[in-house]
Amino acid sequence: MLAKAMKRAVYVMSLVFFMFIFAVAGVLYFGEQASGDLEHWGDLGSALLTIFGLVTLDGWVDLLKKVDSSGVTYSRLFLIIFILIGHFIFFNMFVGLVIMEVERMTKAREEESLQERKAAQKRKKQKINNEAADWESGECRLSQGSESRVLHKTEWETPVKK
Template sequence: MEQNADVKESGSGYFRFIIQKGASQIALRRFSDWDAVGRAAATAAGSNVRKDTEFYDYIANITEKTLFDGMIMVTIILNALFMALETDYDLKYKLFGFFEIADEFFIAIYTMEFLMKVYVNPGVYWKNGYNVFDAIILVISFVPMFADGGDSSAMGTMRIVRAFRSLRVLKTVSFIRGLQALVVALFKTMKSVVYVLGLMFLLMFIFAIIGYYYFGDPNTGDPENWGDLGCALFTLFSLVTVDGWTDLQQNLDDLGMNSSRIFTIVFILIGYFIFFNMFIGVVIMEIQVRPVLPPLLLLLLRVKPPVVQVDPLCPLSSRSIPSAPCRPGRSPLPPVVQVDPLCPLSS
């Protein structure tokens, strides 16, 4: 009887310990290793136990740490700094070998990050669009290392591929939640932005045709800016951004086309003050109306630890609740064992 009382007291104490931790502790902590009771409970519930559990937990614990994300961020910043220094012609050829070794070192760090995250949770990794983008950038980084640069055309292709190394800076989006919110807002505005750009293009097309016939005459007009449809559209783009429009208007005034001022003023009023500002307003409105959730609430919504309700000492107890998916890029939490102190065989 005393032994059963001790078991009941220990079991109820463990249950109170689980309750007191609360949802916030479950969301913010991950137990790196299971005890013997947890392993026995997982086996009794029929769950699959990894053969490389210790190594898996070690890698998962590393990827969970803030220090790991900080190391990747420092690597991205240093990589961007080295790419900026490499644009200096003299410095590039004085330290050509150093830049090559540094680039291979950065690729090795990115590859290590990719392999570790895929190993911990491949399904969640590939469901995250930011991770897929990082993987594409990593593949592009390997192209110059295995491509043959013998002829001039291949060398030109390699220069283009190496230019895409600048995309590595966008990896910072994967680590900064504020940037992710802005990217999501921009993508959500694409439908409205396409409509605005479509209307603006129709407006520019109409005014380009008018400008071609009024100002594009090769003898009395300004063929350099209005000589064909392409030149007229490019000129109107300068007008819609209000960039250098005074010089364009001055050229028409020098040719004696004073009535062109009406054309310029009307297009700027419609194109810039209405459509261009409408484009900016759509983007700003989408960003402002997007709800911003606290980081802790986001964790609570995305992280649901698996709970296994199993008494490893009671063969009649095999109830289990399947685990829910964890947040992108993170490994699942270990099960929380709830011992049944009332089981007659647990003593």
């Protein structure tokens, strides 16, 4: 269990590290004071937010136009490589991890529900067995509302007089 959790943590940390490297590269390439895109690449925080937006493919075409207008060579290559690697590989891996965790939780809940049903069936069986044993011993339990009493065989075999 711990090994699976560590494996998943490594996947998520590799995605975060990959995003951090591209954010730093984006600040270096596109965050120049004179001709850069300071809104998206001016500092590391905004670059990380921009990179996250690229992973989710939110507004990547508009960002590509802004980066192209800055005149940096290979700007399209930078964004397309990040989108291909970041979105199609790492983002889908992250979504897969979330789906696997939901599936694991669903199986655990189903197992818990099954155990509860088995316990309820066991209680019902025990109650039926107890009632059968009482019947064989000549006792009959009567319950009416909050009152409960035991009739012996002699009492329940006698006819009721009207």
